[in-house]
Amino acid sequence: MNAEQDPSTVPLLSERIRMALADEITAGLIAPGTQLDEQQLGTRFGASRTPVREALRQLSASGLVEMRPRRGAVVAAMTAERIFEMFELSAEIEALCVRLAAWRMTPLERNRLRRIHEESADAVARGDIDEYDRLNWRFHDSIYEGTHNAFIVEQAKALRERMAAFRRAQLREDGRPALSREEHGALLEAIMRGDGEEAAKQMRAHMFNASGALERFASFVNSDHR
Amino acid sequence: MNAEQDPSTVPLLSERIRMALADEITAGLIAPGTQLDEQQLGTRFGASRTPVREALRQLSASGLVEMRPRRGAVVAAMTAERIFEMFELSAEIEALCVRLAAWRMTPLERNRLRRIHEESADAVARGDIDEYDRLNWRFHDSIYEGTHNAFIVEQAKALRERMAAFRRAQLREDGRPALSREEHGALLEAIMRGDGEEAAKQMRAHMFNASGALERFASFVNSDHR
């Protein structure tokens, strides 16, 4: 949430547990609905229940786990419908970001965005999904920053963090990275022209396509989890 | 999906503390920057440090307090710039909600929205700000629900919760409730016509006006706090 990275302070135990759990959940290593036993997690991380509790609280606030009073914590259920709903909001948030960014980005920022886009050509050509994923993140990051609104940047990043697993999964579909990059190209062009509305439209299409690509993976993921 | 709030269970102690603190902070009863001592809060609420800690963690996740490792929690600083940034995102979120709602609301939902709007006339005439505030919430709530997207509803409500104090404050400006209601009227008309884009435009204007009304209060609030 609070995107403050402070290298000077040693990460708190509860922070480490939180991040480890967040990674495992977003990566799909823990199936939705799984009971998260505090004692068990504690022994697993070599800690007592206290930091585990705090980690679970934080995760519940960010929506990754659900806590029922006196009933413990479970990994938040992710139905196909809910994933689609999350994608819709993501798409709209990304669209509003790019609309503002197209109007507000400085020439320097526009150039940096173009550079990132150009760099990604190589990753696509090599079929390096991880590298493309990284550049994809930076591309969208630059758009967030382009809104020149720190609060929007925070919220957009928090939401994307929650969607990380799904947004990465859709890139694994055959030919999707190349298409994704093409869509970025159209997006970039609208941004360069300062046409916010057009950029927003392109972004919605881009996210909709990603959602479609993900959907074709959904059944696989579901069967994998059970 | 599992958005079942369970009224049968007694509120947890940490929940009660969280809500009490959230109220005091959003109501401006605790000045930004104030150190929140765990022990002290514990004795104040008749609880030990443990539930207080959990409450503070939750509040930090929702942005009301800031926690630095080993340095404790302070009430989050709200600069004028940050408030404006939050208002901008609020406006955009509200706009995207109403755009979707104008396309998706059922006739029944549209009627309910109209009814709420009509009810509010009386509150404005009587100058009953609290009552208008309540109806205002219901009006915007209905629009969220009109998106037919549970995730969007959740997020929109969470954001509004964070802005509650500011959005209420602006209503105290002279004549603002009447203007606010007029803006709702234009909004409602666009929704009734199913014109999402126009409704979104009206909503941005509505929120922008609210932001302006708030700004004229900012210096007062600030001086009031010190």
Add this chain to the structure above:
DNA sequence: TCCGGCCATCGTGTATGCAAGATTCGCGTA
């Protein structure tokens, strides 16, 4: 007088213990 380091004190982070509610399993009865 001003600056820097050391020490006391305070507050947070973590561990552990205890009690209450929930789940589950077993037993008795229909």
Add this chain to the structure above:
DNA sequence: TACGCGAATCTTGCATACACGATGGCCGGA
């Protein structure tokens, strides 16, 4: 055999205890 009730067990929610790091004041030296 199936269903319902109750007790045991498990897990959470909260309290308390302890340790480490941070903050602030004091003293000594320049």
